[in-house]
Amino acid sequence: MSAPDPTGATGRRYPSAVDVVIVGSGPAGAAYARVLSERAPETTIALFEVGPTVSDPPGNHVKNIVDPAVRAEAQRRSEGPRPLDASTPADTMDGYANDAERLTRPGTFLLKDGWRQPGQDGLPAGAMSSNVGGMAAHWTGACPRPGESERIAFLGDLDDLLDDAERLLAVSSTLLADAPLADRVRVNLGRALDAGRAADRRVQPMPLAVRRDEHGSLHWSGSDVVFGDESRANPNFALHDESLVTRVLTDDRGAAGVEVRDLRTGEVFEVRARFVVVAADSLRTPQVLHASGIRPNALGRYLNDQPQIVYAARLHDAPSAPDASVHDTSITAQSGVSWVPFTDAESFHGQVMQLDASPVPMEGDAVPGSIVGLGWFCAKDIQASDRVAFSDTAIDDYGMPAMRIHYTLTERDHATINRAKQAIVAAANAVGEPLGDAPFEFPAGASLHYQGSVRMGQVDDGTSVCGPNSEVWGVPGLYVAGNGVIPTATACNPTLTGVALAIGGARDLAAALALRAIEPTPNQARNTDARA
Template identity: 65%
Template sequence: MTPADPQTGDSMSRTFPDRVDVAIVGSGPCGAAYARVLSEQCPGARIATFEVGPLLADPPGVHVKNIVDDEERARAQRRSEGPQPLADDTPTDTMEGYADAAPRLVRPGTFLLPTGWQQPGEDGLPGAAMSANVGGMGAHWTGACPRPGDSERIGFLPDLDELLAEGERLLAVDTHAFDDAPFAAEVRKRLGDALDATRAEDRRVGPMPLAVQRQADGRVTWSGADVVFGDVTRANPDFSLVPEALVTEVLVTEGRATGVRVRDLQTGEEHVVSARAVVVAADALRTPQLLWASGVRPPALGRYLNDQPQTVFAVRLRDVGHARTEDVDPRDEPEIVPQSGVSWVPFTDAEPFHGQVMQLDASPVPLAADDVPTPGTIVGLGWFCAKDLQESDRVDFDATEVDGYGMPAMRVHYRLTERDHASIAAARETVQQVARALGDPLGDEPLTFPPGASLHYQGTTRMGATDDGTSVCGPTSQVWGVDGLYVAGNGVIPTATACNPTLTSVALAVAGARDIARTLTEEEK
């Protein structure tokens, strides 16, 4: 696979194959996981990945925070923002708006669902947003990869732990990348003193597992889909990646996926690509959109939509002194620096929320002009709640209206239940308790973001143990009733989770890729 020039936007390949063994829709971490596992287990299988967005940088799928040049990084973020990018002067810092009470939070590198995000009398998903670029949201995410616990786990998957371990391999997850960050040990001690007394050993406060890589020169960089693709995929002569290629239909014949219809967004030309298997890894909103547009409409499609209600607060550590100057990277660059400690408060059934505790490079709330905090002493507290799952929470599609890509327009139905409000209230109380244990809160009250702001949408193509009408796919992610059609991404997760979902989604993608590899191998015999 030969990368394109990201400066000119020329695509990696404008050759649309007539026939492949596996067609993958979407190049985020889960689509990349399918390409990687198939490249490893099925040498010689022809694989093509189609991505609606452009190539941002080399290697394909790189995380934008690894782009050091400010202008180049901003250009990459603008090019990720779909049909209507943000203004050129929009801040590129993904922490921008951390303490913003805006009703529709906009993050660099993403674009909001422009219409249909709320129906009369409902809460809706004001924060519903997506990315369109090679690497998907994996080019913009925070890299947090905690394992699910308690009721977050998928009980009907006996090999879940092995799949999670494989997901950690593909994402290059490191639990100890920042063990030496200034004050990180003290932050975890104070968190543990406040929270661990009633927790099982595997659910106690610890360092956050992060998808990051420590380079030979000591820098730490973020894992994007480029890391998941890996050298084996990039070196695979039978793998191709076509950016700016919109898949408008999955072709289904007599109950079997037989290929995809693709529109070249550079020329407007349409191509039909035959395939023995099709993987739709477009995200939890656009994957059900494509299935619906293709006439694949199982009863649960788009239903059980869930997000993770998110509460944030900030605090300044007290009584910690000063970090050694050699521990602090003085450069004002987007890469991870030594004071970027991230701690984890795991989900439990008794406390159904998950905490992501970040030592920030700067305060997310305004400080006095002469107030310059010691690096690592400003701590951001982000608490995510598990949603009360409801079949009625869903994304529907409109056959008479289209979105900016010409696909069926989305209509979100979404309500927070009394149980959700109770979880949010409990999370707010815990955040305040934690803030007091750590130091001096910055601000009077925690901020609860509008629904959708977590960007952790799940459930719309959910997995099930049996085809009972409450799920879209089976344990290998193959869609019920359509042989050779697989779904991937956060939408496949069937449980109510509060932890960051990417690791779980990649783990489920591993199982699906293995199933395709097994099928292709058996068919060759």
């Protein structure tokens, strides 16, 4: 039930009506705000985020927060209704590569229950973040392009969309490519792995969403970079944090707005809108649609995680005092980040990172940058039975339909994981001395690269939730966004592709707004008919 006055008890004001509502402030939601601000600046936009603002500017990556105590507080406030105890480590490397089945990391929170069904593998490490900027306030910034069968074949403008996604995310392939030990890593990896690969699938620097500030320090991209000054300076755009969208409203035309709960007061309001974009994340976007009674056959299905293998190595012949990086930085950029792209013949992708960006902790003293972490992500079989389902009786900590994860690795998945383990050992031997007896397989869900739950399709045949423009089949004006829209089996980090698809949807929405602006109103149409 909506309150008659859009001003709540805290004094903050929700609009009663806007042109566009965006649900979620991660990179995909931010991309909609940015593109609409650029292409349709007169459009009124309200963005609702369930989590708090934890950084300045809103959506800033927590790694850019210099003060460790302030950074730790930002991570704690991102951990949803049940944040970690203050005594737990705030360093994302602490305890990361342990053998706990339910891997817990700062800035994220695990599913409380429902993460595994009897006889299935489940997603024991399935996790989310609740904060302005979403998981992009905590991510590694890796932005590789999809290749070969990872690409969405029916999108003819995919490369143009990826180009624009790199612009919005401030992606660079060269920023750490000149690190003193980076070339040594890439040459050794290439000698071992490049044979038979196409030119664009050979070992190369990892494209990263990072830039240097005026002082030469690395600045990692979060949603703040995607929003850009174009959104922040737009008087018609407003971001409302700690605001839970409980359902999408519809009428006989399609999307009609949202119902939103002010989490500070518990008050519930209706915000009318002709267009609604749900970009909550790959688990909560289908949850919002389910709660709204919008339940296409594919909703929540084809859920895709990326099985992840990690290892570490000490680089061969690393100098005891390597030359400093050509740029001063608070992060020791000695070995950079190298990328081993996915191929159809080897359906996994690898990233080789110096310790500062690696999930494998270093023991003992070492030359800065000489110990690298290797992480291999595997493409998984896509099957409709892998899904996030929702209860019509049980609720989660937010009062939304409780999630139930159905997820099983196939025989081919296990074979892919075994090949990836062999490949990561070969890569570790190529670059140096492997550390540890064997690579470590993370528990399912640890990649945080969930995809497919609101997947895109070329036609409405029951196997997809939205069309190539990201508009939900059968619900005009309702768009879905984020990594959940990706329909292909991928091994590469999905954020660049998710933002690219959001840009495509935002362009379509901007065109729809322009068309609507020149269409006659019902009264104008009646007057025209009368004159005729």
